[in-house]
Amino acid sequence: MVTVKGVTFGEGRVKLAVPLTARSQEELVKQADQAAHSAAQVVEWRADYYEDVLLEDKLIETLTLIRMELGEKILLFTFRTKEEGGEQELSLKQYERLCTVIAESQRVDMIDLELTRVEFLGRGFMQKIKAGHVTTIISTHHFDQTPPDGQLMFQIGMMNQFGADIGKIATMPHSLQDVLRIMNIIQRAKGINHLPLAVMAMGDLGKVTRVGGELIGSVLSFCSLNQASAPGQIPIETMNTFIEAMAIEQIEIEGD
Numbered sequence: 001m002v003t004v005k006g007v008t009f010g011e012g013r014v015k016l017a018v019p020l021t022a023r024s025q026e027e028l029v030k031q032a033d034q035a036a037h038s039a040a041q042v043v044e045w046r047a048d049y050y051e052d053v054l055l056e057d058k059l060i061e062t063l064t065l066i067r068m069e070l071g072e073k074i075l076l077f078t079f080r081t082k083e084e085g086g087e088q089e090l091s092l093k094q095y096e097r098l099c100t101v102i103a104e105s106q107r108v109d110m111i112d113l114e115l116t117r118v119e120f121l122g123r124g125f126m127q128k129i130k131a132g133h134v135t136t137i138i139s140t141h142h143f144d145q146t147p148p149d150g151q152l153m154f155q156i157g158m159m160n161q162f163g164a165d166i167g168k169i170a171t172m173p174h175s176l177q178d179v180l181r182i183m184n185i186i187q188r189a190k191g192i193n194h195l196p197l198a199v200m201a202m203g204d205l206g207k208v209t210r211v212g213g214e215l216i217g218s219v220l221s222f223c224s225l226n227q228a229s230a231p232g233q234i235p236i237e238t239m240n241t242f243i244e245a246m247a248i249e250q251i252e253i254e255g256d
Helices: 025-036 056-071 090-105 115-131 149-161 175-191 205-213 236-245
Strands: 001-006 007-009 013-018 042-046 072-076 110-114 135-142 168-172 197-201 220-222
Touching: 001 175, 025 042, 025 056, 025 175, 042 056, 056 072, 056 236, 090 115, 110 115, 110 175, 115 135, 115 149, 135 149, 149 168, 149 175, 168 175, 175 197, 175 205, 197 205, 197 220, 205 220, 205 236
Parallel strands: 013 042, 013 220, 042 072, 072 110, 110 135, 135 168, 168 197
Antiparallel strands: 001 007
């Protein structure tokens, strides 16, 4: 289990995150205020939507304003590349610089790092990120398929080896079988892995994996605030109702 600002991922109900997807500083601050009053425990800044993401001074200024609006909410920084469903592309060098600057800023609580980029940048990159004392999510996204279980298990192993605090896998299902495989992947991985995992299938077919996070062992589920950042996201207030209704009460059975 991983604890951030008193919120323990992997304990009790699945934690909920909403994205900030505005393109300008002014609109981001408005979104952050809305997110601060939502039921989400985590607010994800999807910085690939932000028009000035490569202007470091403006980036830190905007990050500071978001941080102030959110108060005690957990702030997760994510730059999602086009290859994994994002809005912009960065060179490997630009991606490394951006993530390092953010980790060193002491203004975020968590940072999402794409597994493919981490594999190229290596352990030295992870050491720089970890030096910023931020909780790391290493993620992988498959927008066209649900890969075989063996490939997913291998990716979980790589996340573990690189020192992720939480691993994240999102896939696109094309059948009920795909959905059922994803719902079982955390249980399958437990024999060889103790990394907390956030796992979800995207699109309408995968919505059940988002609301069933507690049942399948997923520690984090992503919802929409006023704009979805991935297919199949459910609005936060609706999602919170679902999560409360589907809460699993732990019943202790006493012996004779």
